[in-house]
Amino acid sequence: MVNLKRALHDMIEILKNDSRVRILEFEAGEPLTEQELHAIQRQLDWTLDERFLEFFRVYNGLNLSWIDARIQSNEGAVWEVVEDVLAQGGAAGSIYINSLQEMLFEWSDFESSEVAPGEYFYDILGRWDQSLLNQKLKVFDDFENNQSMGSFYTTGVVIDALYQDPPLLFSDDYMACLDGSLPMLARHYIEFIAYTFGSRHARKPLFHYSFNLTTSLLIPPDSWLDVLPEPRDLLDTYLSNPQQHESYLSEFIEKYINLSRGSKVPDAYTHYVDTSFTHPAKQIKEELEHIVVFSKAELYSKIDANLDQERRHIFSHYPPEHPIVLPLLQPEYYEAVNRLERGYIPTATLKNMIGSPIMFKAVRDECVVACLMGVEGSNFWYFTGGIYRDSNDTIHFGYYGLNACTINDVDWIALAIPKQ
Numbered sequence: 001m002v003n004l005k006r007a008l009h010d011m012i013e014i015l016k017n018d019s020r021v022r023i024l025e026f027e028a029g030e031p032l033t034e035q036e037l038h039a040i041q042r043q044l045d046w047t048l049d050e051r052f053l054e055f056f057r058v059y060n061g062l063n064l065s066w067i068d069a070r071i072q073s074n075e076g077a078v079w080e081v082v083e084d085v086l087a088q089g090g091a092a093g094s095i096y097i098n099s100l101q102e103m104l105f106e107w108s109d110f111e112s113s114e115v116a117p118g119e120y121f122y123d124i125l126g127r128w129d130q131s132l133l134n135q136k137l138k139v140f141d142d143f144e145n146n147q148s149m150g151s152f153y154t155t156g157v158v159i160d161a162l163y164q165d166p167p168l169l170f171s172d173d174y175m176a177c178l179d180g181s182l183p184m185l186a187r188h189y190i191e192f193i194a195y196t197f198g199s200r201h202a203r204k205p206l207f208h209y210s211f212n213l214t215t216s217l218l219i220p221p222d223s224w225l226d227v228l229p230e231p232r233d234l235l236d237t238y239l240s241n242p243q244q245h246e247s248y249l250s251e252f253i254e255k256y257i258n259l260s261r262g263s264k265v266p267d268a269y270t271h272y273v274d275t276s277f278t279h280p281a282k283q284i285k286e287e288l289e290h291i292v293v294f295s296k297a298e299l300y301s302k303i304d305a306n307l308d309q310e311r312r313h314i315f316s317h318y319p320p321e322h323p324i325v326l327p328l329l330q331p332e333y334y335e336a337v338n339r340l341e342r343g344y345i346p347t348a349t350l351k352n353m354i355g356s357p358i359m360f361k362a363v364r365d366e367c368v369v370a371c372l373m374g375v376e377g378s379n380f381w382y383f384t385g386g387i388y389r390d391s392n393d394t395i396h397f398g399y400y401g402l403n404a405c406t407i408n409d410v411d412w413i414a415l416a417i418p419k420q
Helices: 004-016 034-044 050-058 078-087 100-105 130-136 186-195 200-207 231-240 242-260 296-302 309-316 347-352
Strands: 021-028 062-068 092-097 137-139 154-158 167-171 291-294 324-327 334-341 357-362 367-376 379-384 387-389 395-397 401-406 410-418
Touching: 004 021, 004 050, 004 062, 004 186, 004 231, 021 078, 034 100, 050 186, 062 078, 078 092, 092 200, 100 137, 130 137, 167 186, 186 200, 200 242, 231 242, 291 296, 296 324, 309 367, 309 401, 324 357, 324 367, 334 357, 347 367
Parallel strands: none
Antiparallel strands: 021 062, 062 092, 137 154, 154 167, 291 324, 334 410, 357 367, 357 410, 367 379, 379 401, 387 395
8 A cells, every 4th residue: 555645755755856858836734724624625515535635634735847868959948858868768747736726726727718508418427417527627746837829738637526526537639628538536536646656648548539438437456556567667777778667558558448347336426417517506596487496394384294104214314505496387497408318417516406496307298396394315306386367477286296217217408507
């Protein structure tokens, strides 16, 4: 098992003390304090895995760039010097990871994508709406660090409550392509680049074109780096023959890529198309045209609580402070936004829509507008309130029902957004 703190410190010390190496840039952030970590978790409103946070407890951000000092290169920006050495067939390494605060809360270059919600879906870690994925991706290690034209290769970490142990994606073509490489956990990526000195040639095999594997996740065993030579010997090989070094590590990475073929991705990393960010129906606090908002207590008082035991169970588990957003009964008043189609209706997405107005069409039935109240097993529960407005714009609350539908019996389901 990799001792990350020792691996990172050893990496720095070996590079500093090797006369063949010229360090162009080195800036290490002070370790993340417990107070800072608590503030971050509060701001996120969910908890990151301790194994992911281990890096930031050692260096809260790390900028490192080095080259083979024996190769003559043109002077210029750091990235230009590195590219010059690489073009001459030499060895070079770089790591550019921001502080955790910058990574999580500052604007990310991935967010510049102009793909519209629902326009394209990536078959990554199950399936992702590309527009949403770009919103969730944060630049993790911009190792090319080309401040002039942008970096052709960039790694991005998926920051979402679904992934407490965040996965990392490899992008190329200036972030335009995300589905060309096998995803891996960010913490495993950190271990690998620390052990290989941020080697450009060692990192290259990770950007392995494996389109048919992007629904998988590379999860190597804890001892996966134990078979590699000692770091100092690995650096010797790299400095003496970069191409041989790359070939050796390509075989090493290919072994784990092959092990990932056909493997079942852990449930926490599959099928996620979250529609809530586009139209934040869960956040509706005030009534809109054709929409009525109740608190749980208000709704419970209006329906006289004449529910059987199963329906009482569903209602009792609804979050007390979460508003219940009920649409009027007429489907023609609404648009079905970012529909989830039959055969791909992920439970994770439905759970994220609880409390929202929804539209759905069951097999051989008419379209229904309702409020999503709960998801249990293969069923989702929805509430139809029989709400209507009279000519004086007074709200009347008549017939109601809390009912279930099997996900497999649904043609499609979507957020119900009032038409403009």
